[in-house]
Amino acid sequence: MEALALGPARRGRRRTRAAGSLLSQAAILLFISAFLVRVPSSVGHLVRLPRGFRLTKDSVKIVGSTSFPVKVYVMLHQKSPHVLCVTQRLRNAELIDPSFQWHGPKGKIVSENRTAQITSTGSLVFQNFEESMSGIYTCFLEYKPTVEEIVKRLQLKYAIYAYREPHYYYQFTARYHAAPCNSIYNISFEKKLIQILSKLLLDLSCEISLLKSECHHVKMQRAGLQNELFFTFSVSSLDTEKGPKPCTDHNCEPSKRLFKAKNLIERFFNQQVKILGRRAEQLPVIYYIEGTLQMVWINRCFPGYGMNVQKHPKCPECCVICSPGSYNPRDGIHCLQCNSSLVYGAKTCL
Numbered sequence: 001m002e003a004l005a006l007g008p009a010r011r012g013r014r015r016t017r018a019a020g021s022l023l024s025q026a027a028i029l030l031f032i033s034a035f036l037v038r039v040p041s042s043v044g045h046l047v048r049l050p051r052g053f054r055l056t057k058d059s060v061k062i063v064g065s066t067s068f069p070v071k072v073y074v075m076l077h078q079k080s081p082h083v084l085c086v087t088q089r090l091r092n093a094e095l096i097d098p099s100f101q102w103h104g105p106k107g108k109i110v111s112e113n114r115t116a117q118i119t120s121t122g123s124l125v126f127q128n129f130e131e132s133m134s135g136i137y138t139c140f141l142e143y144k145p146t147v148e149e150i151v152k153r154l155q156l157k158y159a160i161y162a163y164r165e166p167h168y169y170y171q172f173t174a175r176y177h178a179a180p181c182n183s184i185y186n187i188s189f190e191k192k193l194i195q196i197l198s199k200l201l202l203d204l205s206c207e208i209s210l211l212k213s214e215c216h217h218v219k220m221q222r223a224g225l226q227n228e229l230f231f232t233f234s235v236s237s238l239d240t241e242k243g244p245k246p247c248t249d250h251n252c253e254p255s256k257r258l259f260k261a262k263n264l265i266e267r268f269f270n271q272q273v274k275i276l277g278r279r280a281e282q283l284p285v286i287y288y289i290e291g292t293l294q295m296v297w298i299n300r301c302f303p304g305y306g307m308n309v310q311k312h313p314k315c316p317e318c319c320v321i322c323s324p325g326s327y328n329p330r331d332g333i334h335c336l337q338c339n340s341s342l343v344y345g346a347k348t349c350l
Contacts, residue, residue, distance in 0.1 A: 060081050060082065061081060061082045061084055061123075062081055062082070062083050062084060062158075063084050063086055063087055063088045063091055064083075064084065064085065064086065064087055064139065064156030064157070064158060065087060065088075065156065066087060066154055066155070066156065068157075069136065069157040069158055069159045070156075070157070070158050070159070071158075071159050071160075071161065071312070071314065072158050072159070072160045072161070073160075073161050073163050073312070073314065073315045073318060073320065074126060074129040074133075074160060074161070074162060074163070075129070075162075075163060075164065075165075076129060076130070076131065076162050076163065076164045077128055077129065077130070078128070078129060079125070079126065079127055079128070079129075080124075080125055080126035080129055080160075081125075082119070082123040082124075082125055083123060083124040083125070083137070083139075083158055083160070084121075084122070084123050085100045085102070085122035085123065085124070085139035085141050085156060086122075086141065086156075087154070087156070093145075094145075095143040095144070095145075096143060096144035096145070096146060096147055097142075097143065097144055097151075098122065098141065098142065098143040099141070099142045099143070100118065100122030100139060100140070100141055101139070101140040102116075102118055102124050102137060102138070102139050102140075103137070103138045103139075103140070104116070104133070104135060104136075104137045104138075105133075105134075105135035105136065105137075109124070109137075114127070115127055115128060115129075115130070115133065116133075122139065122141070124137065124139070129162055130162070131162050131304070131321060131344065131345045132344075133160070133162065134160060134161050134162045134321050134344040134345065135159075135160065135344060136157060136158070136159055136160075137157070137158045137159075137160055138155060138156065138157050138158075139155075139156045139158075140153070140154075140155055141153070141154040141155075141156065142154075161312070161315075161320050161321050161323075161344075162320075162321045162344075162345070163305070163315060163318040163319060163320045163321065164302065164305060164318075164319050165254070165318075165319065166299040166300060166301055166307070166317070166318075166319050166333075167236070167299075167300045167301065167302060167331060168236075168254075168255065168258070168297065168298065168299045168300070169234050169235060169236035169237070169258065169298055169300075170234065170235045170236075170258060170261070170262050170295055170296070170297060170298070171211070171232065171233075171234045171235075171295070171296040171298055172231075172232070172233055172234070172235065172265065172293065172294065172295055172296075173230070173231065173232050173292070173293070173294045174231045174269065174288065174289075174292055174293045174294075175228050175229065175230055175231070175288075175289045175292035176189075176228065176229040176231070176286050176287060176288055176289060177226060177227070177228060177229075177283075177285075177286060177287050177289055178215055178227040178228055178229040178285070178286050179227065179285045179286060180227055181215035181216070181217070181227055185285060185286065186215055186229060186286065189229075189286045190210070190213050190229070190231070193231070194208055194210050194233070196268075197233070197265065197268070200264055200265070200268060201235065201261045201264060201265075204257045204260055204261050204264075205237065205238045205257060206235055206236065206237055206238065206257055206258060206261040207235070207236060207238055208233055208234070208235055209233060209234045209236070210231070210232075210233045211232045211233055211234055212230070212231070212232040213229065213230070213231055213232075214229070214230045215227060215228070215229050215230075216228055216230060228289070229286070234298075235258065235261050235262065235265065236258070237254035237257055237258055262295065265293075266293070269288055269293050272287070272288045273288065273290045276288075299317070299333060300331040300332065300333060301319035301328060301331065301332065301333055301334075302319060302328075302331065303328055303329060303330055303331065303347040304321060304322055304327070304328055304345035304346060304347045305319035305320060305321055305322060305328060305335075305345070306319065306320065306322055306326070306328045306332065306333060306334045306335035307319060307320070307333050307334065308320065308334065308335065311323075321344050321345045322335035322341075322344065322345055322346055323335070323344060324341055324342050324343060324344060324346075325337065325338065325339055325341055326338055326341060326346070327341050327346035327347060327348060327349050328346075328347065329347055329348060329349075336349070
């Protein structure tokens with residue numbers, strides 16, 4: 001799932017209001033004044049893309065159905081909701097001498113199981129859900145509606161899926177007026193730009209990755225032929241699953257840290273425009289062309305997971321584990337069809 005925010009790229013040196021000071025003006029001046037030469041001016045504005053991320057939440061308690069398997073979504077490595085061994089009609093009814101028996105992909109589930117607990121009322125709860133626990137679960141319920149009536153038997157099925165948050169990130173593009181395309185100054189500038197952006201986001205546990213850098217000749221209507229650098233870079237949250245979390249409060253969720261990183265990057269480019277607008281002297285050889293910063297919010301699922309709003313309408317922005325008959329070999333967004341795949345979470349089609 002991708003949301004694109006593109007704006008008109010008017011070119012120039014019109015002053016914009018900076019949203020705050022990221023680096024000292026002296027530091028930015030040092031950064032942009034390394035390669036001085038007189039160049040034409042330009043006009044434009046920055047495009048801003050606010051974006052948040054929120055997963056659909058499961059109900060705390062889930063009831064079954066005798067007509068179809070009920071889908072249940074459990075976040076990977078988290079505790080599951082209570083999966084009840086009753087239908088909606090029986091949920092608030094009196095059941096005489098009820099007995100519950102659960103079976104999963106690996107056979108009968110006993111109450112002493114460390115990963116799956118069966119409560120005294122027959123509910124199934126997973127303490128630390130793993131990929132291998134995904135599958136079809138069946139509860140066999142026996143009860144009497146009244147003391148005088150005969151025993152009734154029901155069979156309730158649940159399709160329980162592991163899911164995880166997408167691997168989401170921002171992708172940025174920006175253009176700079178450049179030195180001649182074969183100049184070593186462009187390469188030096190590219191390295192310096194990535195270094196400064198990386199330091200800027202260090203405290204947010206986000207990383208900058210340069211995806212593409214190209215120099216092109218661009219013909220302007222009034223300014224003639226000029227050289228421009230086209231940068232494409234991504235900003236992603238560092239993976240903290242296997243290590244300590246950078247912090248514990250809710251403001252340190254990956255999506256919120258990414259949103260803060262986006263704002264810092266916008267302000268950094270905005271500050272360059274502001275300082276250049278104050279210069280009465282010559283411009284640097286390489287300078288940001290105002291209005292060319294563009295952003296794309298990108299969702300990607302990890303291998304073995306995918307998004308499918310038709311199949312999983314209750315978890316539309318979740319990366320749900322691929323069902324048997326499908327697989328996802330890389331950081332795509334969908335599970336691909338594979339009739340020979342017989343397991344949940346397949347990463348290859350064998």
